[in-house]
Amino acid sequence: MRLAVCVKEVPEASARTRIDPGTLRLDRGGAATLNPFDAHALEEALRIKERTGEGEVVAVMMAPLPAADSLRKALAIGADRAVHVADDALAGSDLVATARTLAKAVEREEPDLILLGQQGGDSDGAVLWSALADLLRLPVVSQAASLELAEGKVAVKRQTEYGYDLIEAPLPCIVAVSDAINEPRYPSLKGIMGAKKKPHETLNAADLGLGADEIGEAGSRTEVYALADPPSRGDSVRIEGDGAAAEKVVEYLTERKLI
């Protein structure tokens, strides 16, 4: 059983996200970390491997070179192998170009199951798994709150606003897991120290057979014209905790017929 987990690096929660006014892209210069949502996908892959008692977990990432630290963290937590697609020409890739690149990288691994987190912790984008499924022509299930493997298929409990959908899909397929599916483990000391010795492959666009017109801004289907802060709401009221704050909140909401 080969399990591919797509991971990305996002700015640390504490870092102030800033758009570079020159490129209109997210400034990725500050402290960064493994996307917390992806940790759930990695955890699920490791649990499947442990349950079935065999298999290999490959972490796949497309990101600039310095993001190798986050990929190493995936290895510390337990991935067996890492594939890092890093190429300056990939900068500015939108969803389409990113999915195209990842699809190529994942395809090489011939995985039985491809796992992703539910969203990116930076942009909150939550569609990459569907774009990937489209390119790879594979079934996809999103918001998986639990996942069981049966003979040649997966059985997924898909979280919805009203309850759960019970969905089965044949392997190979793509599953985007919800952050409620599991509690990711900590890396062990041995894991952290051994991460450097695990196979860690770095590829560029040419290695994946991607031409310059397929990636980066040239390969993207969207163009960013301008960015602006959301307009201020202006009418917010601040109620300080001076002992009578709860009453004031109730009064405020009652006045507006909100309760």
Added chain:
Amino acid sequence: MTRPADFPPPFDWREFVAEPTDPPDERIDVGVLVVGAGPAGLSAAIRLGQLLEEQPDVRERLGDVPVAVVEKGRAPGAHLLSGAVINPRAFRELFPGLHTEEMPFRGAVVREGVYFLTPKRHLRVPAPPTMWNHNHYVASISEVGRWLAERAEEVGVTIVPETSARTLLVGGGRVLGVRTGDRGRGKDGEELPTFEPGSDLRARVTILAEGTQGHLAGVASARFGLASRPQVYALGVKEVWEVPRPPNRIMHTMGWPLRGGKQYREFGGSFIYPLGEDKVALGMVVGLDYTDATLSVHDLLQELKTHPFVHGILAGGTRVAWGAKTIPEGGLQALPDRLSFPGGMIVGDSAGFVNVPALKGVHYAMKSGILAAETAFEAVRPGQTAWGPGSLEGYDEGVRGSYIWTDLHRMRNLRPAFKHGFTRGALLAGLSLNTLGKLPPGTMELERDTDISVTVGDRARAYPTADGELVFDKLSSVYLSGNRTRDDAPSHIRVDRKVRREVAEAWRHMCPAQVYELAGEASPAGNVVDVEVTASNCVQCGAISAKGGRLTPPEGGDGPEYALM
């Protein structure tokens, strides 16, 4: 008389000393182990890496992992905080041939000013010679930490982040390494489903570089009887602002909002440094031997920002980072009697290498790391035993023969002079300074911060109300520190939960992260009250350890995530 020392924390260092227990197939062996990825620890690791590259035969002896650095923060730099204006001397020693432009600095000090503040005015005063910063550089120590970590990895050092060193492994009278902390325990210490036990990490030499209030440095000091005199601390609270136009000079202020009277013992001031093209770093530092229990360095910094002089610098700007940290201020007379012990050494802020009148510590920390590395290297060579009696004493001699010692000796009477209040303190300090430390003769003794009696005064009345733009409350500050400590983690803070109101008030106001609250109704001074502790707010500044409590290492990866501090 109500002294924090009358309410000692439930802490016994023996709890943190143990023999190795992991079976041989579980244990992890490294050559030299460094605890803490700050300037001192990383300089030690880099110097060792350099020496081992030159001598592959010695490297061979040290196994798969010749040098390892464990760091409790999420990444190197995450728990580092300093002003900082750096003397590049130790950088030049560690990286000969490297140009200053290639060092991780944000700009040279071109101009500087020292100002005396009154509530509405500022008066420029001549800078004392200790504070001349020509040829020094402004930097963010978090950035410096990240940069040093990269250099360390280049010379083959293994960096192990989000791992706290909890227990000192001791066997046969010598240190054998450390045991790392468990992760995934619940509030009452129970094992959660994610539980991951700590491991024995064994090394030939262990270098303790934990920074201010080093946990294992304290344990080692108690176990081997290293220190006979108390260390004293100051608390620094710092913010970074993005501003349209940073000032063209580094600035230090004295006076307001601190009070000058002898009874208050309020020793400190502020720093305001331009940080690159679009940022300014500012902070307030106050010695923790003050007497008014309602003094809060966090809120004094907020008050400072309302001064027209400071407000002008921040106008049109946004606060982008916040943090807090204690500084060992005792200087020469607070250093441990011995810096080495069988199997290990103490470096950097953990030893107390800070020159308070010059507001410098980074280059001493780095220098002590270099000296410890050279001693460790000699001790692991073929034919040597690193743990024999006195085999690491070369480090003690190295420090005594270095500029760390010369500088701290000259400055030894400056900080203690200020227990006499600001004016007399400044006079005595000036005398000492102008005679290169010869006058007054002898060495003034320090009083432990916990031995200073506290009273509930009226300090808090002046603190401005938070507006979320210029003035902030403690909780929004903690949020900005990136603190991601798990709410259900076991408390790492040891304090007496039933203390007199004066002490409880002192903790409540002192803590910049709103960890301590008084339970129940206000009660008169002198009464014993219950203290509630919200440990998940803690940014591990160390103030509580100086003022009557004791921090132990939290779960690895917990605490703040400083990026610009």
